[in-house]
Amino acid sequence: MKYNVVVVGGGPAGLGAAVEAKRNGANTVLIIERDRELGGILNQCIHNGFGLHEFKEELTGPEYAHRFIEMAKEEKIDYMLNTMVLNINEDKTIETLGEDGLIDIEADAIVLAMGCRERTRGAIDIPGYRPAGVYNAGAAQRLSNMEGYMVGKEIVIYGSGDIGLIMARRMTLEGAKVKAVVEVNPHSSGLTRNIVQCLDDFEIPLKLSTGISYIHGKQRVEGVTINKLDENRNPIEGTEEFIKCDTVLLSVGLIPENELSVDAGVNLDMKTNGPIVNNTMTTNIDGVFACGNVVHVHDLVDFVTQESKIAGKNAALYCLNKSQKNPTVSTVASEGIGYIVPQNIDPQSEEDINLFMRVRSVYSNKKLVVKCEDKVILEKKRIHMIPSEMERIKISKDLLKNITGSISVSVEEA
Ligand SMILES: Cc1cc2nc3c(=O)[nH]c(=O)nc-3n(C[C@H](O)[C@H](O)[C@H](O)COP(=O)(O)OP(=O)(O)OC[C@H]3O[C@@H](n4cnc5c(N)ncnc54)[C@H](O)[C@@H]3O)c2cc1C
Known part of the structure; x- marks a missing residue:
């Protein structure tokens, strides 16, 4: 099998x-997906809130995915x-294992779109035995929204990222009592709208x-012990509180899934755990x-x-030998900025470039x-910025055209 562009992963990134790629001239395009259907993580996100920028509508995850699957x-x-x-x-041969066994596929260009996976209990070392009832929040979301299983009745959620917040509401709507969402940071790591709509509206305490x-x-x-933490995240003695529950959902971070990328020789950025890319999303x-x-x-999303549109377009241009190889300059995360993507940009680009950080x-x-x-060269005022909302x-x-060397972004007094 031989294709112009092969996309690894059939979530929204892979679909887009x-x-x-097809719309920009790649003749043959293949998506390879390990799951039983296209759509990626969106298939289990049955809440709304997707597509406000892309479609100017509020869609559910499956609705958003459906539009791209139809395209x-x-x-x-x-x-x-x-x-x-x-x-x-x-040589860009892709080794796959599917229903028909091992198949090698040749590609002119490859787009990596494997998404990310959840950090597990092992990564955060919570003491205790290994009882049933400890789930990753995304796994519990799949079980409840796609497989029809309820994971528990009295629930404590660890981590107030978006998945934790969304699951607090989902479990409540499914009839469970969410006793608390526990967060190590002094602020939530989820979107403000999710704190309001998923916790405040249901009077779920955020600790x-x-x-x-x-x-x-x-x-x-049977329960969890929680502790207040000092500024170094050490437990403060005397603040212990026992919460009775039968289930703990962990929403303690996502890790880009890059084993394949590393084995293929793709360089990763230690801050993002993802490939270092330029403004055409080339590794x-x-x-x-x-x-x-x-x-x-x-x-x-x-x-x-x-x-994904940038990656797909440039993969097609690469196949058509139309991609330009201009020198790039690096982007530097300065004071107050955790990371910037893309890590390299081409000042001769004929298109505007978005820096995500x-x-x-x-x-x-x-x-x-x-x-x-x-x-x-540019300043943008911001009334409020939080780590959980991408800038x-x-x-x-x-x-x-004015860029002559590396560019940096920093947070400064307005
Ligand atoms: C719980 C939750 C709630 C969210 N809520 C919102 C929201 O309200 N609004 C919003 O805009 N966004 C939301 N998001 C974010 C958004 O859904 C994700 O950012 C987006 O789905 C990521 O797309 P992706 O294609 O990169 O990854 P994914 O959707 O994870 O897709 C990656 C795909 O690659 C496949 N894959 C991986 N490795 C391989 C391999 N080796 N071989 C073959 N296939 C492979 C996987 O099976 C998967 O289907 C939410 C995310 C989560 C998890």
Whole structure:
């Protein structure tokens, strides 16, 4: 089997990239997906809130995915389901394992769109036995929304990222009592709208600067001990509180799924855990592109789609030998900024470039300052910035022409 563009992963990133590759001239495009259907994580996100930027409508996850699946079908894009990509070789042969056994597929260009996976209990070392009733929040979401299983009756959620918040509401609507959402940071790590709509509206307590220090129970979870934490995240003695529950949902972070990328020789950014890319979403390997949660964890799927369109278009141009290889300059996360994607940009780009970034802390009334070699080239005032909401700055193609060396972004007094 031989294709112009092969996309690994059939979530919103993979679907968007495949459609755009086809629309930009790639003759043959294939999506390889290990799950039983296309759509990725969106299939289990039955709440609304997707697509406000892309479609100017509020869709559920499956509705959003459906629109792209229909586009992929209209574009006559091939796809393989229940098929796992095992390896990507130097010559861009892709080794897969599916219902028909091991199949090698040759590609001119590859788009990596494998999404991310959840951090587990093992990664955060909560003491206690290993009773039944400890789930990752995303796994519990799949069980309840797709497989029809309810995971518990009295629930404590650890981590107030979006998945934790969404699951607090989902479990409540399904008839469980969510006793608390426990968060180690002094602020929630989810979108503000999710705190309001998923916790406040249901009077679910959010316990900030608090950790779970023990999970009780041998056969089944019987409760948790929580502790207030000091500024170094150490438990404060005397603040212990026992909460009776039969289930603990962990929403303690997502990790871009990059084993395949690393084995293929793709360089990762230690801050994002995703591939280092330039503004065309090209990795360090010619003809290998990446987009979506595999590059960095997104809070909004619309931005995943934006990125995937860039990756798909440039994968097609690569196949048509139309991609330009101009030198790039690096983007530097300065004071107050955790990371920036893309890590490299081409000042000769004929298109505006969006820089995506996350701030390190909560800031009010500050500005984001973009500098090129210490000279300010752009400033954007922000009333409120939090680490959980991705910031975006557009560098217009006219402004790009003034860029002579690496550019930095910092948080400064407004
Ligand atoms: C609980 C939750 C709630 C969210 N709520 C919102 C919201 O309200 N609004 C919003 O805009 N966004 C929301 N998001 C964010 C948004 O859904 C994600 O950012 C987006 O789905 C990421 O898309 P992706 O294609 O990069 O990854 P995914 O959707 O994870 O897709 C990756 C795909 O790659 C496949 N794959 C991985 N490895 C392989 C392999 N080796 N071989 C073959 N296939 C492979 C996986 O099976 C998967 O289908 C939410 C996310 C979650 C988890």
